[in-house]
Amino acid sequence: MIIVMKKDADEDKIQHVIERVESKGLEAVLLRGEKRNVIAAIGDKREIPTDYWLAIPGVEKTVPILTKYKLASREVSPRTTPVRINDTSVGGDSLSIIAGPCTVESMEQTLSVARAVKANGAVALRGGAYKPRTSPYSFRGLETEGLEILAEARRLTGLPVITEVLCPEDVGLVYQYADVMQVGARNMQNYSLLDELGRYDKPVLLKRGISATIEEMLLAAEYILRTGNAGVILCLRGIRTFEDHTRFTLSIGALAHLKQVTHLPVIVDPSHPAGDSSLVPPLAKAAVAAGADGLMVEVHPDPENAYVDGAQSLTPEGFEKLMAELRPIAQAVERDIKV
Ligand code: PEP
Ligand code: MN
Secondary structure (H helix, E strand, C coil): EEEEEECCCCHHHHHHHHHHHCCCCEEEEECCCCCCEEEHHHHHHHHCCCCHHHCCCCCCEECCCCCCCCCHHHHHHHCCCCEECCCCCEECCCCEEEECCCEEHHHHHHHHHHHHHHHCCCCEEEEEECCCCCCCCCCCCCCHHHHHHHHHHHHCCCEEEECCCCHHHHHHHHHHHCEEEEEEEEHHHCHHHHHHHHCCCCEEEEEEECCCCHHHHHHHHHHHHCCCCHHHHHHECCCCCCCCCCCCCCCCCHHHHHHHHHHEEEEEHHHHHHHHHHHHHHHHHHHCCCCCCCEEECCCCCCCHHHCCCCEEHHHHHHHHHHHHHHHHHCCCCCEECC
């Protein structure tokens, strides 16, 4: 069950509700939202009458949650809950376009992408300092140096930075540099990583595992939410199917479904399912048309010589063209693009 607090309920009232929840033998999880706070009461089958909760000062209503994922469910909030990233947020009326190189290779490469994508309306820079690679012999990222380059790119451009964290031990370090911590597809069900991220107060971008169902993805989000971190952004990036004409299969149906069942913002990465830069714009457009809250696109100044994922990376010019093509599609679905 979710207890929705009134907009003006102060900290004392929130703490009082938490005490009452715990006194009933339930676990209380407080989720602080931009507009209002909710408290999830988890773990008990006994019926406690709704009136019991409604009589407590500051409580607006209670909502029974029937899905396995409690805090991620749209029953918590009929509207998408925006996730704040510094001065911007993902999940409002405008679309958030995030862009950057797959991998941070150098200061020069990262800055040139950051400047180009910012000039064309990107709201955040994404680049990997720690890369999960299929082969241990592939380039695995500049690690701490990569984090420093991202922080410098943020200082020079003002763009918040998003970067992947691979294991629980690295969360403290990545947290010091990143504005959003990314969980890659291969780690979607790394539960100790999810638990650890739940203890921090910066947003998490959670990518769908390549063979994960939507329910599994939402339960992975639940791990982060239930430890107290309300800032979860979901990212679809294609799954593995029998199709072999694209690198992965991007399910637009999954996007439409997610928008119905969760209040968390959902963005789409069109680059990894495409695997080929010529397929990125149509996938990006389809995602915007189907209601994505944003996109995360790989852009590289010299895709041919990129260390990782060059074939699917747009050039800065390609990104500029895509942004121009996305605007009328966004308008057609009553969204605009944040700048
Ligand atoms: C990436 O975002 O560059 C990446 C490695 O993505 P995924 O985890 O979706 O494969
Ligand atoms: Mn990549």
